[in-house]
Amino acid sequence: MPEAPLDADALRFVDIEKYFGLVCALKKINLRIRKNEVVGLIGDNGAGKSTLVKILTGVFPPTSGELYVGGKRIDLKTHSVPKAHKAGIETVYQDRSLGDKQVLWRNFFVGREMLLPFGFINVKKEKAIAREIMMTTIGFRGEGITVDSRVSELSGGERQGVAIGRAMHFHANVIILDEPTVALSLKEVRKVLNFVHKIKENGHAGIYISHDLQDVYEVSDRFVVIDRGEIVADMEKKEISLKALGEFLLEYSHGLKDKKEL
Numbered sequence: 001m002p003e004a005p006l007d008a009d010a011l012r013f014v015d016i017e018k019y020f021g022l023v024c025a026l027k028k029i030n031l032r033i034r035k036n037e038v039v040g041l042i043g044d045n046g047a048g049k050s051t052l053v054k055i056l057t058g059v060f061p062p063t064s065g066e067l068y069v070g071g072k073r074i075d076l077k078t079h080s081v082p083k084a085h086k087a088g089i090e091t092v093y094q095d096r097s098l099g100d101k102q103v104l105w106r107n108f109f110v111g112r113e114m115l116l117p118f119g120f121i122n123v124k125k126e127k128a129i130a131r132e133i134m135m136t137t138i139g140f141r142g143e144g145i146t147v148d149s150r151v152s153e154l155s156g157g158e159r160q161g162v163a164i165g166r167a168m169h170f171h172a173n174v175i176i177l178d179e180p181t182v183a184l185s186l187k188e189v190r191k192v193l194n195f196v197h198k199i200k201e202n203g204h205a206g207i208y209i210s211h212d213l214q215d216v217y218e219v220s221d222r223f224v225v226i227d228r229g230e231i232v233a234d235m236e237k238k239e240i241s242l243k244a245l246g247e248f249l250l251e252y253s254h255g256l257k258d259k260k261e262l
C-alpha cells in the first residue's frame with residue numbers, strides 16, 4: 001500500500017513497543033495523526049494510553065520503534081521533556097499546568113521569557129502577546145479576567161483554557177490532553193471542551209484521553225481503542241454514532257471477559 005508523505009502527518013508512531021521489565025505495556029503500536037485532527041484515545045485502566053503519551057512527551061523512551069513529529073524523525077535515544085517541547089509537543093494536565101500564585105501573563109512565558117538587551121523581561125511585549133492569546137486564541141471575553149489576574153482566581157475550566165491557549169500559541173504540532181476534565185464541574189467541563197474545539201479550528205492536532213465517552217465523542221474526529229497495549233480499533237467519527245461506539249466498547253470488553261474466563 002503506498003504511504004502518504006511523512007509531512008502530511010502531525011504525528012506518527014511506527015512499531016512502538018514498551019516493556020517494563022518483562023511486562024509488555026505497548027505492542028507494536030502504529031498510529032498516525034493528521035494535522036487538524038483530534039484523536040480520542042480510548043481504553044480501560046492500564047491499557048497503555050499514558051505510557052504512549054509519556055514516550056511522546058519524553059518522559060521515558062520506548063523499548064523499540066520510531067516516532068515522527070511534523071514529518072521529522074525524533075531521536076528516541078536522546079528524546080527528553082525539553083526536547084519534546086522544542087519539537088512542538090505540549091501536554092495539558094488537570095491543574096498541574098499552571099503556577100497558582102502567578103499572574104496570568106507570566107504563565108504564558110514560563111521557561112521562554114522574552115528578554116530586553118540587559119536581561120530584563122520585556123513585560124510590555126509579554127503582556128500584549130498574552131492578551132492576544134486570551135482574546136483571539138482562546139476567546140476569553142471580559143468576565144473580569146485580565147492578563148493581570150492571578151491563576152488562583154480562575155476556575156478549573158478557565159485554567160485548562162489558558163493551558164490550551166498557551167500550547168496553541170507556542171507549540172504547533174501536537175497538544176495532548178490526558179484526562180483534562182477530572183474533578184471539574186459540568187460547567188467547567190463544557191468550557192474545556194469548547195477550548196478543545198479551538199485546537200482544531202486553529203489547525204493543530206490533538207490527542208484527547210478521557211474515560212467520559214460522551215466528551216471523547218464530541219471533541220474527536222477519530223477514535224483509537226487501545227486494549228492491553230494493542231490498538232484494537234481505529235474508527236472515523238463519521239463511521240460510528242456515540243451509541244454504536246458505546247455498544248462496541250461494551251461488547252468488546254464482554255468478549256474479552258469471556259475469553260479470560262475460559
Ligand SMILES: Nc1ncnc2c1ncn2[C@@H]1O[C@H](COP(=O)(O)OP(=O)(O)OP(=O)(O)O)[C@@H](O)[C@H]1O
Nearest residue numbers: 020023024025043044045046047048049050051052
Ligand atoms: N513506570 C512503570 N513501571 C512499570 N509498569 C508500568 C509503568 N507505567 C505503566 N506501567 C504499566 O503499563 C501498563 C499501562 O499503563 P498506563 O498508565 O499506560 O495505562 P492507562 O491506559 O493510562 O490507564 P488509566 O486509564 O488508568 O490511566 C499498566 O499495566 C501499568 O501497570
Ligand SMILES: [Mg+2]
Nearest residue numbers: 049050051178
Ligand atoms: Mg493513564
